[in-house]
Amino acid sequence: MFTTLPPLSLYVHLPWCVRKCPYCDFNSHAAPENVPQRDYVDALLEDLDLDLATAAPRPLISIFFGGGTPSLFSPEEIGRFLAGVGQRMACASDMEVTLEANPGTIEHGRFRGYRDAGVTRVSLGAQTFNDQHLKALGRIHGSNDIQRAVDELRQAGLDNFNLDLMYGLPQQSREQAVADVATAIELQPAHLSHYQLTLEPGTVFYHRPPPLPDHDATWDMQLECQALLAQHGYEQYEVSAYARAGRRCRHNINYWQFGDYLGIGAGAHAKLTNAGVERTVRCRQPRDYLGRAPADRVTERRAVSGSELSFEFMLNALRLRDGFAISQFEERTGLPMAAIDSELRSAQARGLMKPVPGAWEPTELGFRFLNDLQEMFLPGA
Incomplete structure (x- = not known):
């Protein structure tokens, strides 16, 4: 929520x-x-x-x-x-x-x-x-x-x-x-x-x-x-x-803190939070974009929820040296921290993440092997 x-x-x-x-x-x-x-x-x-x-x-x-x-x-x-x-x-x-x-x-x-x-x-x-x-x-x-x-x-x-x-x-x-x-x-x-x-x-x-x-x-x-x-x-x-x-x-x-953004123009992506989180994509070709009615320019619309939502948050937030605040994860995803607790503890055990007051951040090792760290939060990983 x-x-x-x-x-x-x-x-x-x-x-x-x-x-x-x-x-x-x-x-x-x-x-x-x-x-x-x-x-x-x-x-x-x-x-x-x-x-x-x-x-x-x-x-x-x-x-x-x-x-x-x-x-x-x-x-x-x-x-x-x-x-x-x-x-x-x-x-x-x-x-x-x-x-x-x-x-x-x-x-x-x-x-x-x-x-x-x-x-x-x-x-x-x-x-x-x-x-x-x-x-x-x-x-x-x-x-x-x-x-x-x-x-x-x-x-x-x-x-x-x-x-x-x-x-x-x-x-x-x-x-x-x-x-x-x-x-x-x-x-x-x-x-x-x-x-x-x-x-x-x-x-x-x-x-x-x-x-x-x-x-x-x-x-x-x-x-x-x-x-x-x-x-x-x-x-x-x-x-x-x-x-x-x-x-x-x-x-x-x-972007990296999982904020919202409108995306307009040919091929633009958007992310909006209302009752849930939704992503949209506009048509890519400029001529096609100019030739369509505004409502027809959106070629993809999908809801992001559950484990996919927590993964998308982490995919972005882990790019930051400062990591993310616990309150920010809960506010931006609508999920409790318990949703990623096991992944965080596993990353900590491998020396890739560390808890700091009210937040989590990548370690130097985690930042160096960021792709490996992000993959730990993939649904079903």
Whole structure:
């Protein structure tokens, strides 16, 4: 039984890119010559109207424009959408509004336009500062474009920005991976996302794998990069997320703490708590999405309950260094802690989790072998 509803966020999917990267398994599509920005924003607002009928009223704590490449959309259309949200919903006074941006799509003055539209945070897809590696990854930008984009951010007064970095790149050395992090630190982002390149099914790299560093080499990269980030004040608070004090990403934390989120746009996912927990998915293809009536855009709707509910909570919460509060598990799942007591005790016996006052958190060993720890909470495991 749910006595308290979780915080509410909004995810907005903008599905077009200049071109598809060979490692990308996100729902992204090569942009047409003229992206139908106005029609798409109109469809997003229709989508939002549909969701408001099922979402219990709560103020939005965050909005996240993901993609695709959201920076292909003009500041004017981003602003029109945000104004439409404000007319429909209550928004927290300190609401975080994040826009993902590709350094290769930023024109002079554009970040100032996004700031004026209501964007408070930018996530910049740098990936690497090595031009050879950028080319291997199929990126449209060069290392100079990253520096230029950061300069534009600062001129616009957007100092709350994230840099996305990858390691374990084709033929990358440990020294090169560490150099990427060192260069990123020099740019003084508020937040860094640092994750290993993986070969996801359905991608070009999966079907034609490039030569990647082996497991031991990537582990060495991870450890040395983590040490460098810690040395410069970036705290690892999640598997791939590092932040300076007070600059954690509130939107993503809401995911990991099993909060609620509306998801609108082509292929967007949503999670809402009412009498129970329900997940929905929108149709993936942009043309299909634009061509359907709002009620027909939802292609999947399923209730999450019982052992599946506790597993989904743990799948997310265990990504956080701080783990989860006992009260949070009970509030977000509607289940008693007894539902996972045996799994927690087993994980503790293996040295993967430890109890702390009012909470549970992964140990260093549990964080290192996170997949093994998460699997212990699978239904029937």
